[in-house]
Amino acid sequence: MPAFIPSPPVSVFSLGPLTIHIYSLCLIAAIVLAWVWAGKRAESRGMDPDTYFNLAFTAVVSGIIGARIYHVLTEHDRYFNAEHWVNIFKVWNGGIGIIGAITGGALGVWAFCRIKKLNVPAVLDVFAPALPAAQAVGRLGNWVNQEVFGEPTELPWGLEIDRVHRPAGYEEFATFHPTFIYEGLWNVLGVGVLLLLERKLKFGKGKLFSAYVMWYTFGRFFIELIRIDPVNAPAGMRINNWATALIFVAAAVLLQVQLLKFPGSDAHPFAVVGDGDSAGAPETADDEAKEHELKRPMRDQWQASIRKIATDRAVAAIGNNSADD
Numbered sequence: 001m002p003a004f005i006p007s008p009p010v011s012v013f014s015l016g017p018l019t020i021h022i023y024s025l026c027l028i029a030a031i032v033l034a035w036v037w038a039g040k041r042a043e044s045r046g047m048d049p050d051t052y053f054n055l056a057f058t059a060v061v062s063g064i065i066g067a068r069i070y071h072v073l074t075e076h077d078r079y080f081n082a083e084h085w086v087n088i089f090k091v092w093n094g095g096i097g098i099i100g101a102i103t104g105g106a107l108g109v110w111a112f113c114r115i116k117k118l119n120v121p122a123v124l125d126v127f128a129p130a131l132p133a134a135q136a137v138g139r140l141g142n143w144v145n146q147e148v149f150g151e152p153t154e155l156p157w158g159l160e161i162d163r164v165h166r167p168a169g170y171e172e173f174a175t176f177h178p179t180f181i182y183e184g185l186w187n188v189l190g191v192g193v194l195l196l197l198e199r200k201l202k203f204g205k206g207k208l209f210s211a212y213v214m215w216y217t218f219g220r221f222f223i224e225l226i227r228i229d230p231v232n233a234p235a236g237m238r239i240n241n242w243a244t245a246l247i248f249v250a251a252a253v254l255l256q257v258q259l260l261k262f263p264g265s266d267a268h269p270f271a272v273v274g275d276g277d278s279a280g281a282p283e284t285a286d287d288e289a290k291e292h293e294l295k296r297p298m299r300d301q302w303q304a305s306i307r308k309i310a311t312d313r314a315v316a317a318i319g320n321n322s323a324d325d
Contacts, residue, residue, distance in 0.1 A: 004159065006160050007159065022144045034134035041130070047126075062104045064096070064101070067104060068100070099220075099247070121258075123270075128194055129208075132212065136184040186220075205265060
């Protein structure tokens, strides 16, 4: 008899007077992971901790708002009526779209960087590998809520879904494709691919973020094809398939432009735009090496002068001691 994946028996628990939704805890864990990892990446690239805190806070808030807006707009029939409009604000019940989170977060980061005069592409690259890692953690919330699963399956890794959570027309099926696991594994693999692109191919100047968007939307398109949760389907195709296809094409075009016009990566990506002190800073690892070579004769000359002064003083001291004797 196949050993299927069971769904958690509970999705909430009480802590005193509070009702804690495990889905929310998964989202919080995902946010913390992305915040901490991206923060370490930002710090290693010279970003001020206070600046990063404000940047990350902006990204999280705008990402949550964008995620909810995307979900509400794509499922407008469930919210835009006199009886259920208040449900728009009940995020703890589920209903956020990662596509909207990416879009909203990116727009928030762009606005913050424009105000603070930060390098927008470099900042987006800081978040690139942390985002799919966080998405993989966040998808565990779908498991807890028994939602966004795929078509019925008898495969050993089929997911057991309680009858109350089965969509209309699927009440007699007990096990389904765990699409959240598929997407989580795809995201984890994406983390490795992005780090490889960054370290081996020197993807920087926004190229890493474009690669992340391409990777996620490519995998999400095919995973979406087997999902059965009810969504709007313009022209017979799920709205998320339309969105991921369009975003993938846009990211692919952008990446091609970046590869042609902005090769390599930045050594000092967070130099303030227009700052005179940073205007002469080397922009690539090669430039930094060249600058180092140019400074070497000056350093050698300075060290030679120090040695000469020390030698002259030693000789003078010996001479004085001989006269006294």
